Amino acid sequence: MTREVVALGSPDNRSLAGFPTWSLTTRRQLWRGHRAGNGPWWFASSGRGRFDLSEPRGTCYVAFDERTAIRETVGEVLAGSGVISHDFADERVLSRLRIPARRTLADTCTEEAANYGLTRELCTVTPYDIPQQWASALAxxxxxxxxxxxxxxxxxxxxxxxxxxxxxREDWAVDEAPEPFAAAARRCGFTVGSVPRTVRIVQPPS
Structure with missing residues (x-):
């Protein structure tokens, strides 16, 4: 195997007993960018997310800080251009959240996780087949x-x-006053495109 090949493999036939864990408590502030018309606690099962589980289960992605939440909401576009479009930001808000009860999470960032065959590729590799297999196994x-x-x-x-x-999850507490995404992004130092100007179309002379 060369270093150009993804080293991370499937967790199949691998014992994950004793995998390191981390406690997410109700005191921990969380952040999530989402469409203004949707609630923040959406557990996705479409397969378009890196760690999406298959129905009847799903996955909700949250960040531990505002800047991470903003970057994850915008994704490739922000990484490529460095600018968040006005239209994209105008449809979204940034919610601050807390989970209703303590949760035990598999800690993929500890050194011990490597003993189970995990690598940093878990969070970078595309497509998402292998990360989703790891999510399913750890779930x-x-x-x-x-x-x-x-x-x-x-x-x-x-x-x-x-x-x-x-x-x-309609029974989980939500942010009653989520911040407009554009305002949150600018406050955190990101560039947001300006409001498009009205364009006047002039008909050519006949």
Whole structure:
């Protein structure tokens, strides 16, 4: 195997007993960017998310700080251009949240996790087949994953993928006054595109 090949393999036929864990408590402030018309506690099972579980279970992605939440919400576009479009930001808000009860997360950022065959590729590799297999395997004993998000740098874990029944959790507390995404992004130092100007179309002379 060369270093150009992804080293991270499937967790199949691998014992994950004793995998290191981390406690996410109700005191921990969490952040999530989402569409203004949708609730923040959405557990996805579409397969479009890195750690999506298959129905009837799903995964909700939250960040431990505002900047990570913003970067993860915008993703590739922000990484490529450095600018958040006005139209994208105008449809979204940034919620601050807390979970209703303590959750035990598989800690993918500890040195001990490597003993189970895990590598940093878990949070960077595409497509998402292998990360989803790891999520499914760890969901048998944990309530989610603690990880380091793809669109940020740094040395510490900054995000969590929470496991629960697929769909929206309407009984979990939400932010009653989420911040407009554009305002939150600018406050955190990101560039947000300006409001598009009206364009007057002049008909050519006949």
């Amino acid at each position: 048998g004993s944990c309530d989610g994953l603690r990880y380091q998000s793809r669109f940020t740098t740094g040395t510490t874990a900054n995000a969590a993928a929470l496991f629960d029944a697929a769909g929206v």
